[in-house]
Amino acid sequence: MIPFNKPLITGKEELYIRKVMETGKMAGDGPLTQQCSSWFEDTLACDRALLTPSCTHALELAAILLDIAEGDEIIIPSFTFVSTANAFILRGAKLVFVDIRLDTMNINEMLIERAITDKTKAIVAVHYAGVSCEMDKIMRLAHRYNLVVIEDAAHALMSKYQGKYLGTIGHLGCFSFHESKNYHCGEGGALIINDKRFIERAEIIREKGTNRTKYLQGAIHRYTWIDIGSSYLLSELNAAYLYPQLLLAxxxxxxxxxxxxxxxxxxxxxxxxxxxxxxxxxxxxxxxxxxxxxxxxxxxxxxxxxxxxxxxxxxxxxxxxxxxxxxxxxxxxxxxxxxxxxxxxxxxxxxxxxxxxxxxxxxxxxxxxxxxxxxxxxxxxxxxxxxxx
The missing domain is CATH 3.90.1150.10 (Aspartate Aminotransferase, domain 1)
Structure with missing residues (x-):
């Protein structure tokens, strides 16, 4: 029998998981989480990488970060996973589906402009099968109409467009580390931030709407609730499974x-x-x-x-x-x-x-x-x- 998929095992995952168990630090944002984040920031040359429990959560975090609200319109392809849509529906947005290209199965960049209205807030570029959308055209449209581009790069870690890693071209990028992906930790994801104005608030939203990140950095003596948010931290155990795979990317x-x-x-x-x-x-x-x-x-x-x-x-x-x-x-x-x-x-x-x-x-x-x-x-x-x- 030839299965459709076999989740990747490098042979080093158990060693890293054992190290985490020995430290007793198993919740999010421990040393292995930080090492994973640093790998993304160094390898992809992005401004910030925040690990999340899934790509779904990364997309949801992005929608909150952009203040998506009822009446906003989001342009996406219909040929995508439900998480691409759910993240914005949860904020009250309306989805505007645009047809795909025959060759790549990606959103047809030539049809996007006609779908833009004064209610359009963002364009979601889904890189199907790890093959890039036509990002130059999409980013020009975003600049022209003052829109945000979110790359749903669930399939696309290590893929490039014109020499630049996917997930780092739009304002925000989202990766998946589900067991079906090239690099995984069972379930996991990451929000890639390529626009510095989003970093501080993304860290707050990810920490349940608190400024706990600044507290852990020693910048404040006590953290408080200052924004909406949720628990978007990846377990340190999952990060330990992911890290040795990143080293062999x-x-x-x-x-x-x-x-x-x-x-x-x-x-x-x-x-x-x-x-x-x-x-x-x-x-x-x-x-x-x-x-x-x-x-x-x-x-x-x-x-x-x-x-x-x-x-x-x-x-x-x-x-x-x-x-x-x-x-x-x-x-x-x-x-x-x-x-x-x-x-x-x-x-x-x-x-x-x-x-x-x-x-x-x-x-x-x-x-x-x-x-x-x-x-x-x-x-x-x-x-x-x-x-x-």
């Missing part, structure tokens, strides 16, 4: 990119024969091999292929159902202009096994099954045509 990234490239080469002939589509990586984008997906003709082909692979020991999965088609999406948002690609492309996409340490022979086996499926399908079609004649 480059080799982990290289391993995933090697697997991604092996898939691409093995399946390229099927793309040339118009049997399926492979991921597109735009110029000036360096992705991180988070997801390898194929797009087939329609849902019927996808269902058949997934069943065939499952029967032969390979686990695959689909991805997001467009948010605007859900009951909640209809209640709290609207789709701006026409849904040309969001629904149709989401019905074609199929994700193949991808994880650190995925064996090359398993990739070739999976690719051979996909080739065999389409070859058998073609043969069946010829037999049927012959019979009809």
């Amino acid at each position: 480059e080799p982990i990234n290289a391993d995933r990119l090697r697997s991604w490239q092996t898939y691409y080469v093995a399946l390229e002939e099927l793309m040339l024969d118009d049997k399926l589509m492979l991921p597109v990586i735009p110029k000036d984008v360096n992705h991180n091999g988070h997801i390898f997906y194929i797009k087939v003709k329609n849902q019927t082909v996808r269902t058949g292929l997934m069943s065939y692979l499952e029967q032969n020991g390979v686990t695959t999965t689909v991805h997001y159902a467009p948010l605007h088609s859900s009951d909640m999406g209809k209640r709290y948002g609207l789709f701006h202009e026409a849904d040309i690609h969001t629904t149709s492309e989401s019905e074609k996409i199929m994700r193949l096994p991808m994880y650190f340490g995925l064996q090359q022979e398993d990739i070739h086996y999976t690719a051979s099954l996909i080739k065999r499926y389409f070859a058998d399908e073609e043969e069946a079609k010829k037999v049927k045509e012959s019979y009809n004649e």
Whole structure:
């Protein structure tokens, strides 16, 4: 059996967790949390990195930080995880869904400007599969209309756009360390702050609305409640699991990119024969091999292929159902202009096994099954045509 995912284990996690247990400091913002934060700030060259219990919490923290309120409009793609939407709905915002690009499955930057109104407060750029949105265009629009850009970079740690790490281009960035991600601690996340004016208040909101961070730094003698907030601190135990993975970020990234490239080469002939589509990586984008997906003709082909692979020991999965088609999406948002690609492309996409340490022979086996499926399908079609004649 080839599973769809295997959570990463470097072999050093237990050592770091034991160190935390020995110190007795297991709540948030201990030494390992600080080391993780420093790694992000040094590696990504961001102004501040605040670890959170999940990417969902990072997005929620961002929404509070921006004072999102009832009547505000947030531009997002419909092809994304529900957390991207929930963070802003919880603050009373209205969602404005914009269609995606056919090639990258990211928000179509050419359609954003027409969706902007005097109620628009922010644009959320979701980097699907660790492949960057067209950030230059998005940031120019944000500057022109005085909007904030939040990068939902849940998939995108170590990915780059024009040489700059994703999560560090918008005003704020959000990462996920869920067990399905390239680097994880079971559940975890981070808010990346790229605009210094947000740092102090973000630390307050993250500490339940108190100035406890200043107290811990020795800047004040007693901390008090001064703003709204919540408990957005990652456990020190989770940080201990994450830290050794960050130290191996480059080799982990290289391993995933090697697997991604092996898939691409093995399946390229099927793309040339118009049997399926492979991921597109735009110029000036360096992705991180988070997801390898194929797009087939329609849902019927996808269902058949997934069943065939499952029967032969390979686990695959689909991805997001467009948010605007859900009951909640209809209640709290609207789709701006026409849904040309969001629904149709989401019905074609199929994700193949991808994880650190995925064996090359398993990739070739999976690719051979996909080739065999389409070859058998073609043969069946010829037999049927012959019979009809």
